[in-house]
Amino acid sequence: MRSSLLLSAAVLAIPAPAFAQQALEGATPATGQSAEATADQVDESGAENEIVVTGIRASLARAAEIKRDSPLVVDSIVAQDIGKFPDATTAAALQRVPGVQVTVGGNNEIVNPTIRGLGDILTTLDGREIFTTEGRGFAFQDLPAEALARVDVFKSNTANLIEGGVAGAIDLRLNKPFDYRDPTIAISGKLNYASNAEKLGPQLGFLATDRWDTGIGEIGALINVSWYDIKFNRPTNYVAERRAGSALGQPGVAVPISTGGLNEYGSYSRPQVNGSLQWQASPELQVYADGMYTAYRGKFTTAFYEYQLFNSDSLTSVTVDTNCFDARVNSAGFNPNSIELAAGNFTTRNLCNMTGGTFNNTSAFTSSQAKNNKTDSYLGAFGLKYDNGPLTLALDASYQKSIANNENFIIDIGKKVGSVTVDFDNPDHTATITAPGNPMASATGFAFINSLFQDYVRSEGDLFAVKADGAYEVGSILKTIEFGGRFADRGALFEQVQLGVTPPGGSGANLVSSANLPSDFLVRAPGIAQINLGAPFLIPNREYLLSDEGQSTLRSFFGAPAGRPAFDPSRRFEAAEKTYAGYLQAGYEIPLGGITIDGKVGVRYTRTDRDIAGAAFVTPAPTPADPNPARVLTPYAASTSDDDWLPNASARIQFGGGLQARATYSKTIARPSFGSLNPGLNYIVSTNPNIRNGGSGGNPDLKPQMSDSFDATLEYYFKSGYLAIGGYYRDIKNRVFNDVTAETINGVVYNISRPRNVGEATLKGIEVSGQTFFDFLPGDLAGFGVFGNFTYADSEVGGGDPMAGYSLQGVSKYNFNAGLLYDRKGVSARVVYTYRSEYFDENRTGSGDVRPVDQANWLNYVRPNGRLDFSLAYDVTPQFTLTAEGTNVLRSRYRSYINDSYFIRDTRTDDSVYAVGFRARF
Known part of the structure; x- marks a missing residue:
């Protein structure tokens, strides 16, 4: 990796935005201020804001103003007050934006926002590209919502915006000192209660800012600090892939190879600090230096609990339903892989879906994946803005670095249990699993199985970027000429070791009690609702597995090398990427009688030069002298260059009276x-006989995804709100999918997952949104309001691709938000229901699941899902506010199935979180 060129300066860093920020002309100050319209804040011209309204109403009004005045199709979220974003996290707030869909992560946080179902989003912070470690994307949860003043979701593009998002772009904005006229201190605190974990977690925020007139001009300074520590618990039940039940005496039944669950529980914390200095050196020149540090610390357990159904002596009391089908079956009862299919090594058999049964003398295991994950991200910037008459110039230089170190130490223990009864037939589409006496909660009979598995990852990314922007006001029809360029030097490094060592004598040969381990080596893990009515089960102790003593003792017992293993050179890649970009854009305004037409026309040119290097173990071709050659570590390198022209054009027609179209x-x-892009290959022989060998690899020949994007809207703005309807169309080329194919390596067949480009795909749909307050109602009833939005997204893979005719991965066809609001006399309240329809999130076509012979693709679908959230705030005084809120109060769950709804798969119990808190401002 490159040295930290600007790191010594990065203790100050992130910026008053350059012109990529100023695409939202006529909106709020580009630096992003609170939605509270009070006398201690000023607008961009320095004039005092009129005291009008505060809280939710002001926040929504500001967001509507941004939407109305932008030359782009954009939706925004504006903080209701300092440190008061409308939702607990950034990603949670984004799910309220029309067309934005999210998922729930393993620690119950809302993660992975997509725009109209597409995750290829460029994320910027104050107009500056930001990412997490070696990836392109940004982990939104790493920046606490308390730090934000505003978020803009761009759904169309102009030439001055940084390229990199087919779906769109999301810009996160921080507070800046010149947003405030008077000295300001804001303090916030909150206690979060997670219902699954049944524990409290603290959350704190602090902001201080001031500005001074000096002999060298006005200077402003701001510092913002936030921190929280959250306990979590997220149980999941799963029903694994199906296999013909021949080995259990049930050849006509599709039987799951295993069933069980996992519970991910522990805690995570996120400290964050950002600071800003602004210096108005003269009326024309402003200089700034800003900085930010964010971190993630997670220590948690993934506790697995599985019954290996095919490792049973017999299967009795079998029940099936009427869902029967002809399936191809290989000698092991699985769907044949491509190699077996080509050779004809299968039979065709009629199978019926199993809905229940009892497995006798069954193998079962639990596993403790002890995880200790750390991420640190830094961003720094220095720049200036010059504004003199018709000419505006900006120059910005920034450096950022993001580093992650993740540790995962795994021990599996198992035993035989007398019987396990399963029931997969219920209206809730979940499993019920019962083992009499709850044997997995008893320490008796546990042995070490499978392997000691050590997984360590270090990943990092850095970026040095310089950006220059300019604009010249021409006047008349040609309103502005905008121009600029950007240079970006990006680096990425990934390295990993995955080391599995079987116990001495093989799996199951050593009882846990025979090892020299402390008495508290086995601890109780929280239960999973679908298994023995949620009773706890025993797993190895996370704290012991993460301790130096525990790791040393277990490595010695398993015969693994002492000490932490070195990174595997075949699991390493390093990338360097340089991007050069320039743009030219014209803004125009044409008065036509009582209407006005304005917009922008421009083009952006980019060139990307990329090098990626690593190594992989390759087996040479056999020779008579060496018929079984050993694997050789073989270096590889790939270099690519791309040149792209990215045109744009927009038009807005203002009809007057609040009506406009664009x-x-x-x-x-x-x-x-x-x-x-990493061409390296990682694969592993499964230690579970019921699970096929697997692996993953990259594809250095992947092309950039391209999209021709069209949007049209009709918008009506009135005193208390707005209504808008829009249509969109995306013609996408080179969309990336992951496929699983069978590959033979050293005579062993592995299911290898690799990315590839889909030739073409389309995404089209409609968005409807609106908000209003009922000012016409009498008295305090006038404080009520509503907001809502609905998105229809119709996607389809085209061409001759194997997925032709299917929707794009991750795209829900329907998505909506509906909210009831109240804001009056110091009371602000909101109740919001968010709904997302069915979508598929995994392509399992290359897996071993038995399936109907006419199914060319085999996909994992997520069932429709909705969440209800609320928030309440009361201003005790103008300076002090009490708050209460709840998320997912209806206990929404992720539930999935494989291709046909009767093949139930996962049920993940998302948490409900309640919080009480305060905000104080001086």
Whole structure:
């Protein structure tokens, strides 16, 4: 990796935005201020804001103003007050934006926002590209919502915006000192209660800012600090892939190879600090230096609990339903892989879906994956803005670095249990699993099985970027000429070791009680609702597995090398990427009688030069002298260059009376992730006989995704709100999918997952949104309001691709938010229901699941899902506010199935979180 060129300066860093920020002309100050319209804040011209309203109403009004005045199709979220974003996390707030869909992560946080179902999003912080470690994307949860003043979701593009998002771009904005006229101190605190974990977690925030007139001009300073520590618990039940039940005396039944669950529980914390200095050196010149540090610390357990159903002596009391089908079956009862299919090594058999049965003398195991994950991210910037008459110039230099170190130490223990009864037939589409006496909660009979598995990852990324922007006001029809360029030097490094060592004598040969381990080596893990009614089960102690003593003792017992293993050279890649970009854009305004037409026309040119290098173990071709050659570590390198022209055009027609329409076109691009480009290969022989050998690899020949993007809207703004309807169309080339194919390596067949480009795909749909307050109602009833949005997204893979005719991965066809609001006399309240329809999140076509012979693709679908959240705030005084809130109060769950709804798969119990808190401002 390159040295930290600007790291010594990065203790100050992130910026008053350059012109990529100023695409939202006529909106709020580009630096992003609170939605509270009070006398201690000023607008961009320095004039005192009129005291009007505060809280939710002001926040929504500001967001509507941004939407109305932007030359782009954009939706925004504005903080209701300092440190008061409308939702607990950034990603949670984004799910309220029309067309934005999210998922729930393993620690119950809302993660992975997508725009109209597409995750290829460029994320910027104050107009500056930001990412997490070696990836292209940004982990939104790493920046606490308390630090934000505003978020803009761009759904169309202009030439001055940084390229990199086919789906769009999301810009996160921090507070700046010149947003405030008077000295300001804001303090916030909150106690979060997670219902699954049944524990409290603290959350704190602090902001201080001031500005001074000096002999060298006005100077402003701001510092913002936040921290929280959250306990979590997320149980999941799963039903694994199906296999013909011949080995259990049930050849006509599709039987799951295993069933069980996992519970991910522990805690995570996120400290964050950002600071800003602004210096108005003269009326024309402003200089700034800003900085940010964010971190993630997670120590948690993934506790597995599985019954290996095919490792049973017999299967009795079998029940099936009427869902029967003809399936291809290989000699092991699985769907044949491509090699077996080509050779004809299968039979065709009629199978019926199993809905229940009892497995006798069954193998079972539990596992403790002890995880200790750390991420540190830094960003720094220095720049200036010059504004003199018709000419505006900006120069910005920034450096950022993001580093992650993840540790995962795994021990599996198992035993035989007398019987396990399963029931997969219920209206809730979940499993019920019962083992009499709950044997997995008893320490008796546990042995070490499978392997001691050590997984260590270090990943990092850095970026040095310089950006220059300019604009010249011409006047008349040609309103502005905008121009600029950007240079970016990006680096990425990934290295990993995955080391599995079987116990001495083999799996199951050593009882846990025979090892020299402390008495508390086995601890109780929280239960899983679908297994023995949620009773706890025993697993190895996370704290012991993460301790130096514990790791040393277990390595010695398993015969693994002492000490932490070195990184595997075949699991390493390093990338360097240089990007050069320039743009030219014209803003125009045409008065036509009582209407006005304005917009932008421009083009952006980019060139990307990329090098990626690593190594892989390759087996040479056999020779008579060496018929079984050993694997050889073979270096590899790949270099690519791309040149792209990205035109854009937009038009807005203002009819007067609050009615306007707009139409936009832009060509957008998303570069492949470095991990996807890495041609290295990682594979492993499964220690579980019921699970096939697997692995993953990259594809250095991946092309950037391209999209021709069209949007059109009709918008009506009135005193208390707005209504808007829009249509969109995306013609996407080189969309990236992951496929699983069978590959023979050293005579062993592995299911290898690799990314590839899909030739073409389309995404089209409609968005409807609106908000209003009922000012016409009498008295305090006038404080009520509503907001809502609905998105229809119709996607389809085209061409001759194997997925032709299917929707794009991750795209829900329907998505909506509906909210009831109240804001009056110091009371602000909100209740919001968010719904997402079915979508598929995994392509399992290359897996071993038995399936109907006419199914060319085999996909994992997520069932429709909705969440209800609320928030309440009361201003005790103008300076002190009490708050209460709840998320997922209806206990929404992720539930999935494989291709046909009767093949139930996962049920993940998302948490409900309640919080009480305060905000004070002086």
